[in-house]
Amino acid sequence: xxxxxxxxxxxxxxxxxxxxxxxxxxxxxxxxxxxxxxxxxxxxxxxxxxxxxxxxxxxxxxxxxxxxxxxxxxxxxxxxxxxxxxxxxxxxxxxxxxxxxxxxxxxxxxxxxxxxxxxxxxxxxxxxxxxxxxxxxxxxxxx
Numbered sequence: 001x002x003x004x005x006x007x008x009x010x011x012x013x014x015x016x017x018x019x020x021x022x023x024x025x026x027x028x029x030x031x032x033x034x035x036x037x038x039x040x041x042x043x044x045x046x047x048x049x050x051x052x053x054x055x056x057x058x059x060x061x062x063x064x065x066x067x068x069x070x071x072x073x074x075x076x077x078x079x080x081x082x083x084x085x086x087x088x089x090x091x092x093x094x095x096x097x098x099x100x101x102x103x104x105x106x107x108x109x110x111x112x113x114x115x116x117x118x119x120x121x122x123x124x125x126x127x128x129x130x131x132x133x134x135x136x137x138x139x140x141x142x143x
Contacts, residue, residue: 004028004052007095017099028052030061030095034103040131041069041106044138048080048102050095060089061098070130070137072120073105080105081115 008021008030018033030050036042046067053059062085065071065078073081084093084101114120123130 001028004056004095010094011096011099015096019099027054028056032063032099032102034106036106039107040109040127040134041138044134046106050098052095057091057093060085060093061095063098063102068137068141070116070119070122070134071105071109072114072116072123073110074119075116079115081113 004021008019011017011019011030018035020031022029022031028051030052032048032050033045034048035045046065046069049064049066051062051064053061063080063082065074065080067078069078075081080102082098082101082105084097109123111120111124119130122133
């Protein structure tokens with residue numbers, strides 16, 4: 001718990017990231033809001049719940065995108081495929097690394113080992129149609 005609080009304070013004081021920390025039944029959720037400035041997702045804002053397990057840092061946090069999104073690394077339920085929260089996790093990693101990983105998949109969209117086949121296929125076949133569909137899905141959040 002002390003480590004989570006220390007990492008959260010570091011996020012708040014040393015970065016421009018918009019974050020908040022929720023505590024429910026002795027579990028923590030880091031809420032991260034990402035506004036994209038460039039790329040396929042330019043001017044879009046996405047909200048993520050990063051679920052921090054009780055045995056953190058021995059188990060990785062699990063990020064979920066709350067905002068509906070079309071992305072090759074994010075499935076229809078918002079689950080995110082990030083190596084840093086799976087096989088590459090170690091106790092030396094931090095919440096800052098997870099946030100960096102989330103933002104990086106939006107600026108440099110991975111095309112290998114897609115988690116969302118539909119998004120990947122559309123991106124590979126027709127990037128301009130992909131952008132249209134990304135905007136359509138994003139705008140459906142406002143309804």
